[in-house]
Amino acid sequence: MRIIIGSIGFILLLMGCTEKQSTDPLTHWSREKQREVALKIVRYSDKLAPRASHSTKFNEEFDLYYKRVAEDYVFMWIKPETDGGYYFLFSRPAKSITPMFEGIAGLLKLSDTDSLVVYNEIFRTWKMPDKDLRERGKMLFDRMAARRDLSIFYPKASGDKYIEFPDGRFSFDIELRRWRDNILYDSTRIR
Numbered sequence: 001m002r003i004i005i006g007s008i009g010f011i012l013l014l015m016g017c018t019e020k021q022s023t024d025p026l027t028h029w030s031r032e033k034q035r036e037v038a039l040k041i042v043r044y045s046d047k048l049a050p051r052a053s054h055s056t057k058f059n060e061e062f063d064l065y066y067k068r069v070a071e072d073y074v075f076m077w078i079k080p081e082t083d084g085g086y087y088f089l090f091s092r093p094a095k096s097i098t099p100m101f102e103g104i105a106g107l108l109k110l111s112d113t114d115s116l117v118v119y120n121e122i123f124r125t126w127k128m129p130d131k132d133l134r135e136r137g138k139m140l141f142d143r144m145a146a147r148r149d150l151s152i153f154y155p156k157a158s159g160d161k162y163i164e165f166p167d168g169r170f171s172f173d174i175e176l177r178r179w180r181d182n183i184l185y186d187s188t189r190i191r
Helices: 002-021 031-045 060-070 130-145 182-190
Strands: 074-080 085-094 100-110 116-125 163-165 170-173 178-181
Touching (some): 100 130, 116 170, 163 170
Antiparallel strands (some): 074 085, 100 116
């Protein structure tokens, strides 16, 4: 009986360790692959390069700018989906007097040739110290990957502690792959 209970306990322990490891980016992508993915998403996740527009941001003249920006992206957690997609949360330095970071989380899917097929930002966090982003970000990431409701962490419900966007006014447009102001978008559609 002790052997059976011990075996069950060992199996449960292994399952717990596997679950923790399953979101470690290095278990899914090498550092090189992480850099490649960051380069694929940076033109959607970051501000436009100086003198670029949404229609020109893929021009070769802006490659160096986006490459330098992508170097600051750090994938904190990744969780593969059965359809080939990946939930992700990466951090990047935020503009601030004191060292602060922001997290960007969502779902992406790459084709067999590594083209970006799906890019959906589900939320962006407020600027915060790295320690806070690791704690709050992990909780938010786990909820997102489990497809649980995140609205209780939106600004109207929790202020400036967790999620900055979406916030009721700004939402992510999956087709355009960028955040849009719903008030401006709705007013231009009415005309």
